[in-house]
Amino acid sequence: MTAAAPLRAVLPEPPFRVPRDRADLQMFLQAALTLEHLTIPPYLTAMHTLRAGTNRPAFFVIRSVVLEEMLHMTLVANLLNAVGGRPLVAHSRFVSAYPARLPFSRDDVTVALRHFGVEALETFLAVERPAYVAEPPGHPSVREDDGWTSVGQFYRTIREGVLRLADRLGERELFRGDPARQVGPGDFYNSGGEVFPVTDLASALTALRVITEQGEGADRTVFDSDDRLFGEARQPAHYFRFEEILRQRSYGPHDTPATGPSGPALAVTWHDVHPIDPAARAADYPPGGEVRRAADRFDDVYALLLCVLERAFTGDPGALRRTVPTMLELRDLAGWLCRNPHPDPEKRARGLFASPTYEITDSRLARARSEPAG
């Protein structure tokens, strides 16, 4: 088989400018919400392809990052609600097809559903890479650029837009969204950080700070700001946490991005993995078989999860607790799939296993939406 370049999904990027008005800002924030979610299926796939009980340090690192991405999604939804927007989650446009091109990036990065390994981790590093240099569009230093250079730059631009609009419209007018739509700490709890309502400029800026500093570190250090913002233990930011796995060594308290990790060794056994086909489609699995049923069920439950999330983000924050059983079912289904040798004899002979394919179509979402709430 020739290695034809796979078709890649391309996420729409907002224009390369600072948001000009409320509608513009809402569009930027919806793009941010979509972007936060884009990372979750690849991270989960890496996690689920680890052989059960092995590579536990890596497992818990990836898990902690996924949880914080869920936090970021929720904070972006809060911010979008705060400025009068309506988060869109249960829509096929929200869920990228994979492989996808990483948006807001100067480099051509492919985000695919890969098993745990060097290739997956290098993608994750590209996603989380700190954007130390890129100023928002219009800044003299980026005069030559005609497009986004990094995710960090995109968030910095949102921050600039929020500041300008708060100044122009007045803080109260900008943050006129219904406070009842805000998800608070009672509705959500995870590992690092905390969900808090966004109701004014200060909370909006803190939300943006959490998102960027958990991802790429605070003040150009290795560490996030969970200690300062939430009184929790500080941890290496996502980029550096992934780097710890890749380099099989932890960051120590005095390490910097320049020194790299020099702390204790972190053991990784690269072969304790269920390799998968990154281009897998549910259609690859024979209809009627158990693998196909599990893969279809996975997508159905994922669609249901998105429907419940949308309900939680559009007026019923308490609905978040109903996502818990769906997430547990997804965990179980993904575990079964990834431990099952690929049904295709040729792929099985190459040592490949089945995997969830995240094909969340509108018809699936429509079916999920009509399921009784519960």
Next chain:
Amino acid sequence: MTAGDRHDVIVVGAGLAGSLVAKHLGDRGRRVLVLEAGTRTLDTWPGHLDALNTYYAALAKVPNAPYRPNAAAPSPDVLDLEGLPSGGYRAHGYFLQDGPLPYASDYLRACGGTTLHWMGLVPRMHPDDFAVRADYGYGRDWPLGYADLEPHYRAAEHALGAAGDADEQREAIGLPFPPGYAYPMRAIPRSHLDRLLAARLDGVPLRETPDGPGTVLRVVTTPHARNGTPDPRHDHYRPAGATGLPNYGERCVGNASCVPICPVQAKYDARKTQAAWSHRVTLRARAVVNRVLVAGDGRVLGVEYQRYDDPAAPAHTTRTAEADVVVLAAHAVENARLLLLSGLANSSDQVGRNLMDHPTLLTWGLLNRPVGPFRGPGSTSGLECFRTGPARRARAPFRVEIANWGWSWPTGAPASDVARLLGIGAEPGAPRGAGLFGTALRETLGHEVGRQLCLQFAMEQDAESRNRVTLDPRHRDALGNPRPVLTYDLSEHVKRGIAAARAVSARLFALLGADDRTAYAPGPAAPGWYRFEGRDYVFQGAGHAAGTHVMGDSPATSVVDPWQRCWDHPNLYAVGCGSMPSVGTSNPSLTMAALALRSAEAVDRDLAELRRPLVVRQPGGSS
């Protein structure tokens, strides 16, 4: 002796009570040394994962299944007891037993103590529970009452992170709370089974016997020390995460293995309190205290302890540590053992006596519809209407826990159901019968296991001086310390309570339309079998040891005073369930925690008193 090994306070035992006392005193600037007999492997994340693996691989998922045996500081295990074919029992393991019935409970000697495997239910005691001798004519009375303890109940609920509904507890049980009080977290949601039972039982009047006292049934949610949804009325409470891995820890998502281990540490355990200790608290694990050192005037000087390195090797060194106050918090049985080994605090001859538990009767049946078992915490609701009232004069009162885990406790379901349907009999080595396989097996299992209903009737046991812990120097552990000998029986009062519970269960099953499958017979798995008034019963231990250094208002009849201070030794405290003169029908950990916090305040006052500057006055001078 280590020179300079001197502290303000020595706490013996890093379980729930000891950890709370150390936290309270460390926060107030006291230098505290905590000596723990077990290891602290489980403080680490790899240690936690190892315990999970051990649990997943264990054939019998008993409370101590996840925790590796420690020869230097052995723990009792419920598997140590073996029922004999025609009644009676044999005790193996750490405990020696010589009573008519076995003491059927375990505990865990490790950093974090028995909270590592507890269920995490934190109901308060009923106000009537504190004066059972005066009001109902059995057992022993407390020298204090519910009102004395109430502020400390609140402090304990905050320290443990309790989830509950105070209004429901007040209205349904009659527990007094201050107006407007809210638990740190909202009640853990009811299980499907709870709702099903509530729909059929709530408001139904029930009489135990045709002419007996009546009650009205009501399913009531149980308070838990388990992460749920914070209640904003409770002052910005944030659930405490796991120990060992930064920023990890979840709310309860129903992993359904609280006993013996919560995989995500949503359940409170004492490690969470230890994680919040100030730097003034020092924990020394693998340190088995085997003697409290005392001066001629009765004041204690410190403790002697055995430090070991490898739990499997019979090698240790003996060391000494000194302090102004010593607090024993090593578990009811171990506190008594330590006092007996030291020959202390026993002028009343009550040390080791009054051993109590919550003897538990299990009843089980099949409902006529799916109940969704094996999900959520082990129990989320109960029937509270048998906890007090005039019937108490005649029989032990009880609390009914609705079990969410099917028949797992009485029959070992669902594994035993799988074995049965596969044709595997109870006799090892017997030829296998015809079994079900494939779809037929799955469907039959789903049909049966999905309808399993089990009720747990936890009896109040009255304090009896004959139920006791003693020591037998002929039988020693690996460090050379005499092992505990337990002498245990159930009183007529308890046996009448169990008989009443059996009758109540039959009525409940009839109301529910359940097919009663309860059966009691002697056998290897029934060491708690006995006959009473012509009927067979089997009781289980609840793991709630109490009474062994009983609290009272007189040095002549009790071991500790109302502050859990030993009458005979003004700077020696014995804290824990061992101080309880009666145990009511509530799971005792919350009450123990409230008592421990109350005693920590007393220790702090004692230390302040010791450090009060001496005012030197001129003889005959004024002021």
